[in-house]
Amino acid sequence: MQLPEPLFSRCIKPLVFALALLPLVLMGFGVWQDRLGANPIEAVTRSSGDWALRFLLLTLALSSLRRLIGWTQGIRLRRMLGLFAFFYASIHLLLYLWLDQFFDWQGIWRDILKRPFITVGMLAFLMLLPLAITSPKAMLRRLGKRWKTLHTLIYPLSILAVLHFWWMKDAKSDTSEPLIYALILAALLGERLYQRFKA
Amino acid sequence: ALLGTALPQRAWAKSAFSTDETPTDFADITTYNNFYEFGTGKDEPAIKAKTLITSPWSVTVDGACEKPGTYTLEDILKPHALEERIYRMRCVEGWSMVIPWQGFPLGQLLKRFQPTSKAKFVRFETLADPKQMPELKQNVLDWPYTEGLRMDEAMHPLTLLATGLYNKPLLNQNGAPLRLVVPWKYGFKSIKSIVRISFVEQQPVSSWEKANAREYGFYSNVNPTVDHPRWAQYNERRIGEFSKRKTLMFNGYEAQVASLYSGMDLRKNY
Numbered sequence: 001m002q003l004p005e006p007l008f009s010r011c012i013k014p015l016v017f018a019l020a021l022l023p024l025v026l027m028g029f030g031v032w033q034d035r036l037g038a039n040p041i042e043a044v045t046r047s048s049g050d051w052a053l054r055f056l057l058l059t060l061a062l063s064s065l066r067r068l069i070g071w072t073q074g075i076r077l078r079r080m081l082g083l084f085a086f087f088y089a090s091i092h093l094l095l096y097l098w099l100d101q102f103f104d105w106q107g108i109w110r111d112i113l114k115r116p117f118i119t120v121g122m123l124a125f126l127m128l129l130p131l132a133i134t135s136p137k138a139m140l141r142r143l144g145k146r147w148k149t150l151h152t153l154i155y156p157l158s159i160l161a162v163l164h165f166w167w168m169k170d171a172k173s174d175t176s177e178p179l180i181y182a183l184i185l186a187a188l189l190g191e192r193l194y195q196r197f198k199a
Numbered sequence: 200a201l202l203g204t205a206l207p208q209r210a211w212a213k214s215a216f217s218t219d220e221t222p223t224d225f226a227d228i229t230t231y232n233n234f235y236e237f238g239t240g241k242d243e244p245a246i247k248a249k250t251l252i253t254s255p256w257s258v259t260v261d262g263a264c265e266k267p268g269t270y271t272l273e274d275i276l277k278p279h280a281l282e283e284r285i286y287r288m289r290c291v292e293g294w295s296m297v298i299p300w301q302g303f304p305l306g307q308l309l310k311r312f313q314p315t316s317k318a319k320f321v322r323f324e325t326l327a328d329p330k331q332m333p334e335l336k337q338n339v340l341d342w343p344y345t346e347g348l349r350m351d352e353a354m355h356p357l358t359l360l361a362t363g364l365y366n367k368p369l370l371n372q373n374g375a376p377l378r379l380v381v382p383w384k385y386g387f388k389s390i391k392s393i394v395r396i397s398f399v400e401q402q403p404v405s406s407w408e409k410a411n412a413r414e415y416g417f418y419s420n421v422n423p424t425v426d427h428p429r430w431a432q433y434n435e436r437r438i439g440e441f442s443k444r445k446t447l448m449f450n451g452y453e454a455q456v457a458s459l460y461s462g463m464d465l466r467k468n469y
Contacts, residue, residue, distance in 0.1 A: 037242060038224075038231035038438050039294060102443070107431070115428060171429035172292075173339045173410050174239040 008073055016077055020084045023051045024091070041099045048092040053165060053181055055085035056158050060188045067195060079135055082154075086132040089161075093125055117167035120160045127157035155192075158185055216357055217285035218451070223296040225365045227438050232372045233290070234391055235339055236325065236332040243334075248371035250331050251392065256376050262322075262398035265313035272376055276362065278311070279303035283366075284359055286382040288389070289421045289450045293430045295437050300380055302361035306354040309396075314350070318398035321353040322346070323379060326394045340406045346390040347403030347417065348381065349459075357382055357455055360393075383452040385419045416469035420460070421450035425469050 003012060027044050030036040036043035059082040062074040101108050111118045131151055134140070140147045162185050166178040234244035237251075256272040281301050289295045309321065327343035329335045335342050352358065359380040362369060369375035374391025381388050387407055397403075407415035414428055423433040423446040434443040449456050460468070 038227035039241075039436070041436065041441075042294075099441075111431065114426065115430075117429065168429070171411070171414060171427075172233075172239065173235075176239075176337070 002073055013077065017080060023047065045092060045095045048088050048095060052085050052089035052092055053161055055081050055088060056161060057181065057184050057188065059085055060154065060158060064188055064191045083132060083135060086128055089125055089128055117164050121164035124157045124160035124164060127153045155189060214282055214284050217283065218287055218297065220287065220297045222285060222299045223438050228296060228298055228364060229370050229372060231438060234372055236334055238334050239339060244372035251371040252331055253371065253376040258393060259395045260312050263315045263317035263400060264398045265315065275308065279307055281362065286380060287450050288382065288386050289435060289446065291385040291387060291427060291430065293435055295435045299365055300359060300361040301363035301366065302359045302380065304356055305358045305360045305379065306356065308360060309353060314398045317400050319350055320399050320402055321348050321350065322397040322399050322403040323390045323393050324395035325390055326392050341409055344390060344406045345403065346388055346405045351459055355456065357452060383421060383449040383456045385421060388419050418468050420465065421446060422465055423448060425466055
């Protein structure tokens with residue numbers, strides 16, 4: 001299944017871009033209108049984290065879709081969605097550094113060492129960073145084969161990102177939501193393993 | 200409505216135990232709640248707790264006391280003059296509020312049941328009725344929600360049984376019709392919607408201790424020097440404020456309660 005060509009690049013791609021910005025717009029609107037409840041800082045921190053994770057899973061889903069239903073066009077959205085994952089993860093991290101820690105670097109370092117869910121969250125971001133930096137086409141050309149190897153980092157970093165969410169929630173025995181993300185990730189990674197062993 | 204009549208229509212005498220800090224907005228106190236029987240999201244209890252029936256209500260008293268039995272809420276409340284206590288409330292998750300409670304000291308009620316010398320601890324239970332609390336089937340905790348205090352903690356004049364806040368009867372999401380308030384301990388010790396009070400000889404195991412003993416101890420005193428593996432405890436975000444505040448030892452009630460724990464290693468007895 002493919003969409004007719006000018007439609008895809010002229011309409012679908014910009015539409016996906018606009019939709020991907022919508023969570024940010026809604027967060028901004030929520031802050032402005034004071035609609036985020038009693039703890040708005042917590043609300044935007046959680047929401048940005050949620051969206052980073054969602055875009056990560058969407059990025060992973062595109063190549064599964066290509067293999068499963070033959071939708072090859074989707075791959076052309078992969079860089080954009082991956083960068084949106086990075087974008088929301090950056091907002092998430094910045095909110096933590098600024099509004100949770102107020103740039104108290106000693107406190108942040110202590111947090112990274114002491115709290116496993118912060119440790120894995122930080123690791124996931126550090127692994128996402130080189131993927132964002134090497135996302136331009138020029139970098140792909142320069143790195144050649146190594147680019148592909150580097151970008152397999154998305155697998156471990158996705159696992160760490162889900163683990164970050166899981167460990168944050170399981171302190172209060174509340175893992176029903178991270179479980180959904182874990183199952184989707186397991187399906188996406190499982191599909192890749194299946195393709196590898198089938199061949 | 201029954202509770203409405205139980206709250207006398209008068210200005211509250213200012214209690215020496217009250218803080219003069221600014222109370223948190225009523226809207227925030229009543230929409231940002233941890234009450235897992237009505238869902239784990241903090242906005243859920245305000246929406247879902249409407250199914251809780253608080254009248255009629257009764258409390259079963261049992262264990263090591265001379266006057267066990269099942270008491271109606273009216274029996275429980277009748278002899279007690281309600282007073283206002285404006286208390287700080289510090290959640291283990293790193294946020295805090297200031298809440299103007301109406302209630303009476305727990306110790307006054309416990310004395311009426313004439314605890315025997317075997318009563319070393321008091322154990323409390325929240326209602327656990329799947330018909331009124333559909334989220335019980337989620338089994339996030341081992342229901343009914345259980346909490347406990349050492350006898351001297353329970354008898355301490357700061358320890359309150361609350362029936363209202365902001366001069367209104369407690370809303371369901373805040374633990375109507377009767378809840379505990381222990382202001383020097385993390386919020387989860389202040390058990391909501393109490394249906395059972397038991398005098399026991401052995402230290403009871405609280406629900407959170409049972410779920411995760413490494414993270415939640417029996418005492419759970421607010422202590423900025425004992426970190427939680429999930430949340431930093433040296434500071435807190437007061438709901439409605441932008442910057443964080445330093446968390447105070449025993450949530451600022453050190454002068455009143457520190458003597459309860461003299462000689463105890465608070466790192467071990469967290």
